[in-house]
Structures are given as C-alpha cells and as structure tokens.
C-alpha cells in the first residue's frame with residue numbers, strides 16, 4: 001500500500017455527494033441505484049471511505065453503549081485517528 005490514492009478520482013462533486021449522503025447510506029435509506037453509486041465511489045476514494053468508516057464506527061459504538069449519540073469528543077477522536085491513518 002505505498003501508492004497514494006488521489007481524492008479526486010470521481011471529481012470534487014462525487015466526494016461532496018458522498019459526504020452529503022453518508023448518513024442515508026449508513027442508514028440504508030438510499031435507492032438501490034444511489035447505493036450502488038455510493039459503493040462505486042467508496043471503492044476507489046480512500047478519503048470518503050475513511051469518512052464512512054469513522055461514521056460507521058461511531059454509530060456502532062453509540063448503539064453498543066445505548067446512548068442517543070456519541071459525545072463530540074469521542075466522535076472527533078475516532079474521525080481524527082482514521083483520517084490521519086489514511087492520508088499522509
């Protein structure tokens with residue numbers, strides 16, 4: 001994994017779209033076509049995938065602790081950790 005993955009494979013709009021609809025994707029509230037589009041983008045866009053992974057992890061932790069939502073500090077810590085790992 002030495003080759004850096006550019007963020008703009010699908011264009012800036014693709015990333016913007018992915019981030020905006022991240023929660024719909026996580027909550028399976030997308031149409032099948034939109035979901036496939038999202039999967040295609042995440043498959044080649046590491047920053048968006050990191051963003052998704054961070055949100056998914058937060059969601060899981062929140063669900064496990066039965067809290068309404070993760071504390072802001074925890075969210076930030078997870079996101080920062082994941083984003084630092086996948087970018088240089």
Ligand SMILES: [Zn+2]
Pocket residue numbers: 007014015016018041045047048
């Ligand atoms: Zn992207």
